[in-house]
Amino acid sequence: MTNWEICTIFNEIAELLEILGENPFKARAYRNAARILESASFDLRELVKDGRIQEIPGIGEALSAKIVELVTTGRLNYYEGLKQKVPPDVLQMLKISGVGAKTVQLFLHNQITSLAELEAAAREGRLQALPGIGKKTESEILHGLAAMQEREKRWLLNVASMAVKEIGSYLAGLDQIERVEAAGSYRRGRETVGDLDFVVASGDPPAVIGRFAAAPWVREVVAEGDRKATIITVWGLQVDIYVVPPHLFTSTWHHFTGSKEHNVALRERARQHGWKISEYGIVKEEDTLYPASEEEFFRMLGLSYIPPELREDRGEIQAAELGELPRLVEAGDIRGDLHVHSKASDGANSLEELAQAAMARGYQYLAVTDHSRSLAFTGGLTEDRLLGQREEIDRLNGEFQGFRLLAGSEVEILPDGRLDFDDRVLSQLDLVVASVHSGFRQSQEALNERFETVLKNEHVDIIGHPTGRLIGRRDPYALDVGRLLELAATTGTALEINASPDRLDLGDNYVHQGRKLGVKFAINTDAHQTRYLDDLQYGVLTARRGWAQKQEIINTRPLDELQKWLKNHG
Numbered sequence: 001m002t003n004w005e006i007c008t009i010f011n012e013i014a015e016l017l018e019i020l021g022e023n024p025f026k027a028r029a030y031r032n033a034a035r036i037l038e039s040a041s042f043d044l045r046e047l048v049k050d051g052r053i054q055e056i057p058g059i060g061e062a063l064s065a066k067i068v069e070l071v072t073t074g075r076l077n078y079y080e081g082l083k084q085k086v087p088p089d090v091l092q093m094l095k096i097s098g099v100g101a102k103t104v105q106l107f108l109h110n111q112i113t114s115l116a117e118l119e120a121a122a123r124e125g126r127l128q129a130l131p132g133i134g135k136k137t138e139s140e141i142l143h144g145l146a147a148m149q150e151r152e153k154r155w156l157l158n159v160a161s162m163a164v165k166e167i168g169s170y171l172a173g174l175d176q177i178e179r180v181e182a183a184g185s186y187r188r189g190r191e192t193v194g195d196l197d198f199v200v201a202s203g204d205p206p207a208v209i210g211r212f213a214a215a216p217w218v219r220e221v222v223a224e225g226d227r228k229a230t231i232i233t234v235w236g237l238q239v240d241i242y243v244v245p246p247h248l249f250t251s252t253w254h255h256f257t258g259s260k261e262h263n264v265a266l267r268e269r270a271r272q273h274g275w276k277i278s279e280y281g282i283v284k285e286e287d288t289l290y291p292a293s294e295e296e297f298f299r300m301l302g303l304s305y306i307p308p309e310l311r312e313d314r315g316e317i318q319a320a321e322l323g324e325l326p327r328l329v330e331a332g333d334i335r336g337d338l339h340v341h342s343k344a345s346d347g348a349n350s351l352e353e354l355a356q357a358a359m360a361r362g363y364q365y366l367a368v369t370d371h372s373r374s375l376a377f378t379g380g381l382t383e384d385r386l387l388g389q390r391e392e393i394d395r396l397n398g399e400f401q402g403f404r405l406l407a408g409s410e411v412e413i414l415p416d417g418r419l420d421f422d423d424r425v426l427s428q429l430d431l432v433v434a435s436v437h438s439g440f441r442q443s444q445e446a447l448n449e450r451f452e453t454v455l456k457n458e459h460v461d462i463i464g465h466p467t468g469r470l471i472g473r474r475d476p477y478a479l480d481v482g483r484l485l486e487l488a489a490t491t492g493t494a495l496e497i498n499a500s501p502d503r504l505d506l507g508d509n510y511v512h513q514g515r516k517l518g519v520k521f522a523i524n525t526d527a528h529q530t531r532y533l534d535d536l537q538y539g540v541l542t543a544r545r546g547w548a549q550k551q552e553i554i555n556t557r558p559l560d561e562l563q564k565w566l567k568n569h570g
Ligand code: DGT
Pocket: 002, 003, 004, 005, 183, 184, 185, 186, 190, 192, 193, 194, 195, 196, 197, 255, 256, 257, 258, 259, 260, 263
């Protein structure tokens, strides 16, 4: 619990009290306390630890006790109780600009108790009928609601990545800047980000903040201080920036990289050693240490370097202490992509163009895996066209040096568990990816059986995008993924980590679970156009978040070893 979080909770308590019509003095006391804490230069966690919490001027006994409860337990019973007394959407309503406690009270008295009801009422012009709300306020609320929902939404990695490049290069170009780095969930490689966080080292923080707030891609400045600011970009994405003097850079960067859970666990371990860590450095005995790099930061804490992707409090701190962290797979380890489409089905490029693009990326091989016949709307290949493509690939391979196209298929898993091609056809291919694109509303039982049949087929090398989810758009199939992982470990079938930013399928949790069982993975882009071969980076991040090592990813193998694997696995 940081000062900032405690302030937020106190402000919310004040608003809840007003909505519930409680004594106005009570609400005022919380709001005043939040204001005092907001501008305070001390760290509440420290004061609580030192038993000096009573000393803050203007904060009475009752509120000090609440701060102690928040700092020591991470929650506050009183606050949880208040939230129970109002409909669940109330805190969200308060985040709409221009909507305060009084307005929410009015909504609730008029049976508007959810965001959906609020939106409907505003759209239908029923809001302006309420006392004190005119036509103009109604349209402001509607606009504010949309803006709030956009702020709250999570963003895919490709959008985040585009914004990080743009913002990063703008900041790096400023005179006053010594170093600029992205932090937060983006740096940890999470599959979606809520907002972007940047940490900057500079001798003149206010100047940097001023330039940041005036950048061409800023749509709205939400908050601006001497060392930090929050803005909304023209793309809709929110960005937080923290600017610190150079000696504080590493501690601040680590702090705002998170995750929150990792930070809490790391802080707790430090406390047990009698040390203290925060964005202001590491305090050991009487000394404050300012690590110059994160490697040094972790070394000072007696730990090996923990890559950002692992900082989720999933056992990484203990593993770092024992020197047992995995050596994570890296983008440079990938020797080729094993799932791409050509214009023979629904891709945009010829075989030759695909091969050139793969060679330009330093790959040794690329598997062409067009859709199969039953996926007719994609131009899925018939048996004849597939075997024709095989010949074309053989001919092209005769012209390449140090590179090979692999003839494959993304063969459709039919609703009854059979594959779109029989074994005689499959056996003539270098590689088979089997995927589901239809009939995914089946029951869990049916899906489990369907996949079991496919995994037991010796010709199937890889299961494509195994859960079928589309992030933010479509839920995964009802398939029991735990079972799939166990089965894949037994049959030796590789599971895909589909690198397309709207899939990332399998996701990091399943990779983490699967590698413990001995499952092998393939990081593939499923590119339908050569430029999407670059999505590979997102798949690598997902694999790393799942603790995957190079040897667990089949497409890190050199061509001859990959070919051996394709022949002999399971
Ligand atoms: P996101 O933005 O929801 O995808 O996730 P994060 O992890 O980027 O979270 P964010 O942007 O709220 O904060 C960035 C990191 O800063 C977070 O992982 C932990 C750290 N952090 C430090 N102090 C605070 C604090 O007072 N509140 C929160 N929420 N995070 C803090």
